[in-house]
Amino acid sequence: MPSMATQNFRTSNGNFQNEAKFDPTRRQKIKEQRKSLPIAAVEKRLVEEVKNNDTLIIVGETGSGKTTQLPQYLYYGGFCREGGVIGITQPRRVAAVSVAKRVAEECGVAVGQKVGYAIRFEDVTSSSTMIKYMTDGLLLREALLDPYLSKYSVIIVDEAHERTVHTDVLLGLLKSVKEKRSKFANKALNINNANSLKNGLQEVAEHDGPGSTFLKPCHGKRLSPLKLIIMSASLDARGFSEYFGGARAVHIQGRQYPVDLLYTLQPETDYVDAALITIFQIHLEERDGDILVFLTGQEEIESVERLIHERLRQLPEGNRKLLTCPIFSSLPSEKQNKVFRLAPPGVRKVILATNIAETSVTIPGIRYVIDPGVVKARTYDPDTGIESLDIVKTSKAQALQRSGRAGREAPGKCYRLYPESEFGKFEDSTTPEIKRCDLSNVILVLKALGIDDIAGFDFIDKPNRISIIRSLESLFLLGALAEDGKLTDPIGQQMAKLPLEPVFSKALILASQFNCLEEMLIVIAMLSVESIFYAPREKLEESRTALKCFSSPEGDHLTLINVYRASVEFLEKSRLTNNNEKAEKNLRTWCKENFINSRSLSHARDVHSQIKRNVEQMGLKITSCGDDMLVFRRCLAASFFLNAALKQPDGAYRILSSDLTVQIHPSSVLFRSKPECIIFDRLVRTNNSYIRNICRVDYLWLPELAPQCYGLSE
DNA sequence: GAGCACTGC
Numbered sequence: 001m002p003s004m005a006t007q008n009f010r011t012s013n014g015n016f017q018n019e020a021k022f023d024p025t026r027r028q029k030i031k032e033q034r035k036s037l038p039i040a041a042v043e044k045r046l047v048e049e050v051k052n053n054d055t056l057i058i059v060g061e062t063g064s065g066k067t068t069q070l071p072q073y074l075y076y077g078g079f080c081r082e083g084g085v086i087g088i089t090q091p092r093r094v095a096a097v098s099v100a101k102r103v104a105e106e107c108g109v110a111v112g113q114k115v116g117y118a119i120r121f122e123d124v125t126s127s128s129t130m131i132k133y134m135t136d137g138l139l140l141r142e143a144l145l146d147p148y149l150s151k152y153s154v155i156i157v158d159e160a161h162e163r164t165v166h167t168d169v170l171l172g173l174l175k176s177v178k179e180k181r182s183k184f185a186n187k188a189l190n191i192n193n194a195n196s197l198k199n200g201l202q203e204v205a206e207h208d209g210p211g212s213t214f215l216k217p218c219h220g221k222r223l224s225p226l227k228l229i230i231m232s233a234s235l236d237a238r239g240f241s242e243y244f245g246g247a248r249a250v251h252i253q254g255r256q257y258p259v260d261l262l263y264t265l266q267p268e269t270d271y272v273d274a275a276l277i278t279i280f281q282i283h284l285e286e287r288d289g290d291i292l293v294f295l296t297g298q299e300e301i302e303s304v305e306r307l308i309h310e311r312l313r314q315l316p317e318g319n320r321k322l323l324t325c326p327i328f329s330s331l332p333s334e335k336q337n338k339v340f341r342l343a344p345p346g347v348r349k350v351i352l353a354t355n356i357a358e359t360s361v362t363i364p365g366i367r368y369v370i371d372p373g374v375v376k377a378r379t380y381d382p383d384t385g386i387e388s389l390d391i392v393k394t395s396k397a398q399a400l401q402r403s404g405r406a407g408r409e410a411p412g413k414c415y416r417l418y419p420e421s422e423f424g425k426f427e428d429s430t431t432p433e434i435k436r437c438d439l440s441n442v443i444l445v446l447k448a449l450g451i452d453d454i455a456g457f458d459f460i461d462k463p464n465r466i467s468i469i470r471s472l473e474s475l476f477l478l479g480a481l482a483e484d485g486k487l488t489d490p491i492g493q494q495m496a497k498l499p500l501e502p503v504f505s506k507a508l509i510l511a512s513q514f515n516c517l518e519e520m521l522i523v524i525a526m527l528s529v530e531s532i533f534y535a536p537r538e539k540l541e542e543s544r545t546a547l548k549c550f551s552s553p554e555g556d557h558l559t560l561i562n563v564y565r566a567s568v569e570f571l572e573k574s575r576l577t578n579n580n581e582k583a584e585k586n587l588r589t590w591c592k593e594n595f596i597n598s599r600s601l602s603h604a605r606d607v608h609s610q611i612k613r614n615v616e617q618m619g620l621k622i623t624s625c626g627d628d629m630l631v632f633r634r635c636l637a638a639s640f641f642l643n644a645a646l647k648q649p650d651g652a653y654r655i656l657s658s659d660l661t662v663q664i665h666p667s668s669v670l671f672r673s674k675p676e677c678i679i680f681d682r683l684v685r686t687n688n689s690y691i692r693n694i695c696r697v698d699y700l701w702l703p704e705l706a707p708q709c710y711g712l713s714e
Numbered sequence: 715g716a717g718c719a720c721t722g723c
Contacts, residue, residue, distance in 0.1 A: 092721065120723055137722040166722060299717060329720065354719055376719040389718065433721090441723090499723035531718075610723090666715045686717070 030106055037065030038253045046070065046250070047077035050154070054182065055228045055247040059237045061254025062404055066231055067095075067158055068103050071131045074154055075114075080130040082224065084153020089136040091164045092360060093119045100124070100133040107131075120499070121606045136166040140173070141499065144448055149177055154227040161234035161397065162359075163432035163461075169442055172458050173449070174228055175244065182225040234397055234429060243460045257407040259369075263420040271372035272300065274417045276307055279350055282368050282415075283322050289367025289412070290349040292357060292405055296376040296391050301326045301352045308350065321347040327361070328354040330530060333599055339363050358401050362408070369406040369414040371399060373422070380436045382467035384658065387438075388685035397429040432461045439463055439471040440502045444480060447487045448496035474642060477708055478506045494618055498611060500528060507639035508615055514635035516625035517615065519561055523636075525608035526560040527681055527693060532604070533667070534597040543595035550594075551669040554629060555678070555695035557636060559669050564608075567591070567601060634705065637697040640679040641706035645691065646699070647676050653691065655683075656702070657709065665690040677702075 034040060039060070049056055060066035071086050079086060090096040100117035107115055116125035117133040125132055136157065143149055155174060160167055230240050230247075237249040268274040275293055282291055295301050305324045312320050325339040340363065343349045351363055355375055377392050394402070399416065406412025416423065434442070442463075443454055451457055454468055475481045480492035480502060487493055495505040504524045511520035526532060535543035550566065552558035570590050574583040591598035615622065625631040637644070645653035645662065651674055652661050662683060664671050668691075670678065681693035702710040 135722065141723055162721090164721065297717085297719065328718095330718075356720065358720085360720070378719070391719095445723095535717095607723095663716095665717090667717085671715075684718075688716085690716080 027108070034065075034069065034106060037069060038063070038255050039065040039069045042252065043069075043073050047073055049248065049250055050074060050077070050079070050227055050229065053248045054178065054225060055244045056230070057237045057240045057244070057247055057249035058229060058231045058252060059249060060231055060233065060252040061256070062233060063255040063408075064252045066252055067099055068106065070156065070229070070231075072103065072107065075131055079154050079227065082153065084224065085129065085151050086131050086154045086156070087139065087149075087152045088131070088133050088156040088158055089139050089167075089170065090133060091136055091159050091162050091167060093135055094360065095159075096133045096135055097122075100131075103131060103133075121610065136164065136170050140166055140170055140445060143173055143177075144445070144496070147177070147449060148181060148223060149174075149226070150223055152226065153224060154229065156229040156231060158231045159233065160230045160240065161232040161236075161429065163430070163434075165433045165437060165442060168432055168434045168460055169445065171230070171243070171460050174226075175458060178226045178228050181223050184223045185225045236428065239460070256404060257409070257411045259403050259407040259411070260413045261403060262413060262415050263423070264417055265419060267419060267422065268372075268417050271374065271417050272304060272307075275370050275372055276304065276311065278370050278415050278417065279308065279322075280311065282370075282413075283348055283350070284319060286368065286413070288348060289410075290343070290351060290363075290365045291368040291370065292351045292353060292363065292366045293370040294357070294372065294375075294402055295352055295354060296374060297354060298328050298330065301328060301354070304352055323347050323349050325349055325351045326353075327351060327356060327363075329356050330534070330597070332534065332597060336361075355398075357405065358398065363405075364409065366405055366408065367410060367412045369403055369412065370417065371402045371414060372417045373399065373426075377430075378436065380438065380467075382464045382470060384660065385438065385470060386660070386683060386685050386689065393426055395427045395430045396423065399423065399426065434459065434463050435461060439467050440475055443468070443471050443475060444487075444492070444496045444502055447481070447492070452485055475502060477642065477706075478502055479708075480506070497618065498614055500524065500611065503639060503642070504528065507635070508611065509620065510639050511635050512615070512620035512622070514625070514631055514638070515621075515623045516632045516635050517620060517622045518624040519632050520635065521608055521612055521615070521622070522561050522564045523557050524611065525604045526564055527557075528607050529600045529603045530597070532560065532563060532596055532600050534595055539595070546593070546595045547669075553669075553673065553696075554633060555670050556668055556681075556693045557695045558629060558632075560693075563594075563596065563601075564604065567596070633695055633697055634701055636679055636695050637701045638705035640681070640695075641702060641709050643680045643683075643691075644697070644702055645678055645680065647674055647678075653678065660689065662689040662691050664694060665692045668692065668694045670694050670696065 058066060067088070071088055074086055090099070096117050096119050100115055101111055104111040104115040109115060111117065112124040112126055113128055115131045116129040118125055118138055119135050120138060149155065157167060157170060157174070160171070232240060241247050241249045264274070279291060279293065293304070295304060305326055308322065308324050312322060323343050327336050327339050339351050349365065351357065357363060373394050374391050375394050375398065376389055378387055379390055380387050403414035406414050446454060446457060454472070455465065472481065472485070480488060480495045482488050487496065491509060494509055495502055498505040498508065504527065507520055508517065508524060511517040533543070533547060550559050550562040552562060567587065567590070571583055571587050574586045578586065588598045591601060612622070642657050643655070644657070645655045648654055648661070652663055654661055664674065675696040677697055677699040678694050679697050680691040683689060683691050703712060
């Protein structure tokens with residue numbers, strides 16, 4: 001899929017003249033570093049293993065160098081000789097980008113040449129790219145356009161142990177693609193006539209019978225067998241090996257400094273208090289080195305921060321050199337960056353983090369880790385479809401990951417705030433995400449790939465049956481699936497093409513008929529990103545006043561449109577007198593003044609331009625309803641009818657489709673006015689069942705606009 | 715009158 005960022009890259013970096021410049025000493029240093037990696041000792045053997053096995057499981061410990069080195073070994077081992085690309089998937093964008101940059105440097109080329117990366121909004125590859133890092137979700141999207149993934153000779157699925165939904169779906173898909181491609185290659189070998197090559201593929205498809213012919217023929221393309229490598233950090237390679245028919249598994253040693261594990265003698269009743277005591281014990285008794293504390297959420301982090309400051313005031317002057325650095329995902333980036341800055345000499349940093357510090361960010365200088373053994377996790381009840389956030393025990397794998405954070409630069413210590421016997425009771429690893437999320441999107445993608453029997457699909461872990469049925473039902477009600485379970489044309493096909501939740505995609509398609517697609521593009525972009533508003537506790541009143549300037553009595557959707565439009569207007573005005581960079585900087589200041597998270601807003605602008613391009617390619621008409629917000633609200637009702645709710649006498653709301661009783665979240669602009677009938681975006685259970693992003697609608701619209709759900713039966 | 719861990723297209 002072409003993206004805006006590709007163009008940016010090519011225009012700014014047109015002739016690849018920014019080739020990495022090396023001084024000889026740096027080149028020498030990189031060479032030595034590469035040689036000293038544990039994986040370097042087994043380079044030849046690994047290349048042989050890949051040659052001899054079509055599927056290989058590699059268990060590589062932290063610091064083994066597998067992610068950066070293996071693709072290079074395979075490149076020099078001849079796996080790109082026939083023009084095939086080596087693709088490496090990562091669960092996270094940052095990892096794909098940073099690893100690609102590192103490997104390009106090691107190869108002495110600019111990123112985008114021989115070594116490149118592709119993530120959503122950013123494609124830094126070219127026709128000469130042979131080693132391509134990407135997110136697993138992006139490769140899934142590529143499969144929709146090229147079901148055989150024919151440009152790849154090798155695909156490496158990295159961090160497979162994390163078992164994200166994308167990884168799991170990809171594994172199932174790759175297993176099937178690999179089988180088809182080797183069958184095709186075998187057939188092709190037996191056919192001397194080049195003209196028959198095309199037919200060879202058809203035969204494979206026919207031979208497999210209708211149930212498994214999900215791969216559409218790709219005419220005229222040469223297909224070679226696909227080499228598949230699954231890389232995992234987990235101790236348990238058996239699951240992957242069994243799934244791939246007893247595939248060979250090899251182990252590569254890591255390089256980590258030793259980490260001392262310390263357990264409490266008794267279970268702690270209050271882990272926050274225990275963490276505080278441990279922080280001060282380390283601070284006063286242990287040699288220098290920063291402390292990383294894993295906590296469950298923003299509120300907990302902020303309260304621990306306050307408590308540390310209180311206790312510090314009681315210490316003698318000389319012992320107060322402790323600097324707190326909070327980090328969690330919704331914290332604005334400029335505040336996040338504080339954890340990466342070096343503390344003044346003699347000052348110890350204590351980093352208070354959510355599990356963002358487990359994998360997503362690596363903080364230098366950590367020597368002590370405090371792990372209370374709990375995490376806030378999303379759970380999903382397939383019977384009700386309710387998502388909730390609960391504090392649960394970590395898994396063994398997670399505890400291991402956390403303690404490893406202490407031994408990256410030097411020997412370290414990890415304080416586990418629970419007894420050793422408790423560790424034995426933890427689950428080995430976290431439940432795969434596919435077993436605890438809504439499946440609508442997964443089903444839509446699989447259907448678009450031609451896989452109709454979802455329950456029969458060869459998942460490494462089968463999702464819950466009720467969950468599948470639930471999602472099939474909602475896709476049917478949205479008009480994406482016909483009664484026979486097949487994707488509808490054009491609605492289902494179009495929905496599958498959009499990188500959005502199915503309901504959002506449906507809203508865009510309907511909006512083009514309601515003549516309010518311009519407004520809907522904005523709303524869907526704003527609903528697709530993390531919270532737009534940022535209200536720090538100490539400035540709660542100010543932030544409320546700021547929000548009032550944008551708020552609409554009709555609800556949160558129209559409020560979001562107001563914010564988006566105000567920001568665009570501000571940016572355009574600023575561009576008249578400033579260059580682009582300065583204008584963007586001014587916008588960030590504007591965001592701060594208005595208590596808007598500028599990272600979320602800029603993300604929303606990216607989503608907006610991507611989905612705008614998508615709907616244009618589909619030939620949908622982008623028109624505006626102007627000031628006629630009635631049309632727009634009717635369109636919302638027609639799309640979000642499954643999330644319609646009626647006010648109850650006590651001020652609570654009853655969801656019509658499920659009979660659940662819920663509350664309007666206090667952050668909604670409709671929290672006070674409480675209209676009779678509303679639609680909402682999402683329902684999350686915390687202390688209460690709260691609905692968020694709410695819009696006022698008319699009760700009578702429902703049977704009119706969603707008869708499939710609210711029609712009167714005769 | 716309440717707080718939302720983290721990813722991804």
